[in-house]
Amino acid sequence: MSKQYLTLHTLSGAHPSDIFALAPTPKSILSASGSSTIHVHDTTQADFPLLQSLEGIHPLGIHHLATARDVRRAASAGFEGKVKIWSEGEDGAWKANGEISDQLKPGDVWAIALSADGKYLASSSINGKINGSFGMCIDLSRDGRFTASGHENGSIYVFDNDTGRLTHSLAGLVKPVRSVAFSPNTTLLAAAGDSRTIALYDVKSGEQIANLAGHGSWVLTLDWSDTGEYLLSGSHEGKARIWRIETRQCVATHSHGDKPLWTAKWLPKSTRSEMFALGGGNNAISFYREAAG
């Protein structure tokens, strides 16, 4: 059964180059690109106006951006090798709140994820400090208990944050893994990449429980809806797909141009209908809303 999502609004030319990362907050969305600036757009108004620009913060461009779920904190990682931390004040303005740059060389830190409470930042590394292969993606479970990393050699690792131990080394994807994401209740882990299929794993047992096939190109991004009912994925050829987890079927496909769709994110559910945002190589951010009914 398919589902209808309507285009709400498109911010054309939101950035002058590829949008590599989107990170939502309850009322806004932060976006980062190959430019040095983070933009903050209001997601409560119909035309998604620009609220703030954090200019010139990573001169060589920004490859990753993350927000904490429950607090007003964000982290950005730039091609020059720095990770910067940002906080939203009571007035709604974002300000620099320190940076992590101790002896980091460009590329030491690659993917980043913030814990829901904003207290922890997980990062993957290019030189593969975790078992030797480039850590291309990382996620922290919403309850803070697990970290998952996806690697260029196809490995997926799940770590227990309390013990610091590797709990699972997940098989199944031989090719580079470009995105990993825990479901909101931490029961499932979704992982995908160059193999084009999305693998679903049971976090507790480490068993692979499903394969979602349909993308015709590398899968670059994954995100779970707030309720965990749907999974949003984006591919290198600019296609977004929405999968219903219960039936493991693709219920909607949207095209965001033919350029890489680097990032696809659900917005935190605030109204009746769910919304998501897409950003990628066409320099635009598009917002979609579930059709009423």
Next chain:
Amino acid sequence: MDAVIDSDADELLFESPLLSPPDSQSWDLREEYADDDILQDYFDDSRPLSTFELDDQCEGSQGPPTVVPTRDWVIGRIESMLERIVDGLLTESEQLTISLKTCSRLSRRELGPAQDTGTIPTPKDIQLSYPGNNAQDARRFTVVVRILELIHCCLIDGVVMTKRYNMYYRHPDLFGKQSVVDRYVDDIARTLGVSRSLLNVTAAAKGLIAGNFSILPQTPFRSNCFFKGLLVPTMQAGDTLEMSCVHWILVIEKEVRPFVASMIQLTHSQATFRSVLSSPLWNELGIQGLILTAKGYPDLVSRKFLRELADNSPHIPMYALVDLDPDGMHILSTYKYGSLRLAHEDVAHMDIPGVYLPNLQWLGVQSHHINRAPGNEGDTATAALADVQGVMKLTARDRKKAHHMLEWGVCGEHGSEPTWRAELQRLLMLNIKAEMQILDELRGGLVSWLSYQLEVMQGGSADDEILF
């Protein structure tokens, strides 16, 4: 004289890793000694029963013959030599012999203190015989006959060949090592009393061009012909370029199939060589344009020549096809800006002021060329490449270089090359790179892809013309 000097230069090139030719692969030092045998007994006269003098016109002299040697003259000399060997075989001579003048086997010790003062030593006559005293003699004889044959072919076809690609690589097992080719080529040139260039043989060639253009006035070699492959010439004052058939100029990073065969007739196997040369697509495409490769980072001669072309025919679009990796983009920038790092700051600081190509357009390979998925329309431009073997991971060096290049002014946020910046970032994001050979994996191959891309680009410019 030329030959002697060239010989020394080559020895230097091949012995010092720092001066190794830009296209060189690393020399296998283990071979270094294995093949010295072939040179070792060079002087052992084996009392030939019949001797073929290579060159009776300039006997006893190493200078040029009194008649200025021409291509036809050289061809004639080589043909008469080869004929005499064939005759010798036909008449069942007991021994075939070739006489050569050589300098290269004279050691410092042999020269003695008086001669060891930088003067050019007098060449020594030596004889190669078949059958000789041992297997090495037979091999030496074969080497020389084969080299003569190769030179003859090139002279007849009017193409230039390199000692490395066109000679050594054809029979690495026969020649054993590069220096064997180098020495015998020089000896042949010395014996004929001509410069090596008159044999259409060059050291590791750097820039090569092919296409439908002429340089006037020049020697008969260079005018009014469709070039299949020529070393990039240095334009002399008064030379004019005839470019009326050229609709585009393409600069490629390196020799790749099928350009390889077309440009310098490089070949490891003759079958491949012939099939590619006879590719009707290439013939069709090649007649419309001019292709140049400087094999990696371009040399000044190639860049200057392109600049001449740009000045001479500013209306002809110039495109670049390089690997999709930081080095490929650096090569692109070297063609376009010269020494890139300073280009944005002060043109006068460039290594050679003025030798840049501001209108050079980047044809490929770009990341969107490899992101097409199967199931789309299956024409050559959208065929799947993402999963073919040619897509590779970036190395640590690649990533470091890419980061470094992002700091260049032209790749800056407000620099003149936003596409370069974006492509570098995409490579880093995906951690992939791809050589241009990957396009050959497409249906129709590289020539077909190129033909399509050029059509698209030309189509764009045609629209512009309509506006005016």
